[in-house]
Amino acid sequence: MQAAIPFPPIAPEIFSISVFGIEFALRWYALAYIVGIIIGWRLAAMAVKTPRLWPGGRAPMTPTQVEDLLTYIILGVILGGRLGFVLFYRPFYYLQNPVEILMLWEGGMSFHGGFLGVGVAIWLYCRAQKVPLAPACDLIAMATPPGLLLGRLANFINAELWGRPTDLPWGVIFPGQLAQACGQVAGACARHPSQLYEAALEGLILGAVLLWLAWRRRAFFRPWLATGVFFVGYGAARFLVEFVRQPDIQFVSDGNPLGLALHVGGYGLTQGQVLSLPMILVGALLVRAALRRPAQTA
Numbered sequence: 001m002q003a004a005i006p007f008p009p010i011a012p013e014i015f016s017i018s019v020f021g022i023e024f025a026l027r028w029y030a031l032a033y034i035v036g037i038i039i040g041w042r043l044a045a046m047a048v049k050t051p052r053l054w055p056g057g058r059a060p061m062t063p064t065q066v067e068d069l070l071t072y073i074i075l076g077v078i079l080g081g082r083l084g085f086v087l088f089y090r091p092f093y094y095l096q097n098p099v100e101i102l103m104l105w106e107g108g109m110s111f112h113g114g115f116l117g118v119g120v121a122i123w124l125y126c127r128a129q130k131v132p133l134a135p136a137c138d139l140i141a142m143a144t145p146p147g148l149l150l151g152r153l154a155n156f157i158n159a160e161l162w163g164r165p166t167d168l169p170w171g172v173i174f175p176g177q178l179a180q181a182c183g184q185v186a187g188a189c190a191r192h193p194s195q196l197y198e199a200a201l202e203g204l205i206l207g208a209v210l211l212w213l214a215w216r217r218r219a220f221f222r223p224w225l226a227t228g229v230f231f232v233g234y235g236a237a238r239f240l241v242e243f244v245r246q247p248d249i250q251f252v253s254d255g256n257p258l259g260l261a262l263h264v265g266g267y268g269l270t271q272g273q274v275l276s277l278p279m280i281l282v283g284a285l286l287v288r289a290a291l292r293r294p295a296q297t298a
Contacts (some may be wrong), residue, residue: 209233
């Protein structure tokens with residue numbers, strides 16, 4: 001029999017209580033969002049309290065402004081993530097069922113949509129508060145990977161966004177009943193734990209690189225460098241993992257079993273890869289521009 005790892009017995013809900021007949025539950029996914037935002041906030045607050053990280057010893061924001069920006073970012077994540085999922089992945093379905101757009105508890109969030117939402121939120125806040133945009137973006141880029149790490153771990157616990165079938169010894173047999181509830185069929189086979197691949201690449205490795213650049217290599221002295229590294233790092237990680245990630249069900253058909261969304265020069269790309277390519281390109285341009293300019297001193 002093929003070696004495989006059974007799915008661990010972890011329920012998506014941490015606990016649930018009933019109050020006057022109404023069920024309230026705390027899910028790992030919600031906890032991941034909450035803890036990820038708190039860790040990111042503390043990292044950003046710590047950075048603005050460390051003068052040596054900034055040109056001239058002056059951070060672009062105060063700890064109070066970091067807290068205020070957090071409210072904008074939370075709204076950007078929720079609104080952008082949900083609208084991104086609706087527009088990028090299931091536009092025709094939600095066009096026929098517009099009321100379900102508001103049903104966030106049913107799941108369906110897009111990182112790329114949340115990313116755009118956060119970008120708009122940061123721009124609006126910086127414009128309103130006269131905060132320089134580049135260092136604010138660099139600060140948030142450094143603080144984001146812990147949230148990505150926890151979010152991908154929550155995806156694994158929810159048994160969602162799993163990988164393609166594999167015969168590797170670390171393949172995981174995901175519970176089929178959870179998969180079918182999402183409109184997909186898991187099948188009795190081992191699959192790549194692609195959520196854990198992304199947690200390692202987007203959370204641990206990218207986070208370690210950004211912290212090292214900020215705290216050891218004075219990355220904030222070169223505006224847009226940390227932001228560019230984040231764009232390239234996340235885009236490349238997502239692009240690579242898409243090769244072993246189960247395709248989105250709405251792109252799968254009898255003639256397109258790999259769930260490809262675009263064909264370029266004879267090569268097929270998934271929707272995740274299509275959305276990641278602009279991130280990689282923009283990030284590379286930002287890194288190039290940041291390194292070509294002399295480091296700021298004041």
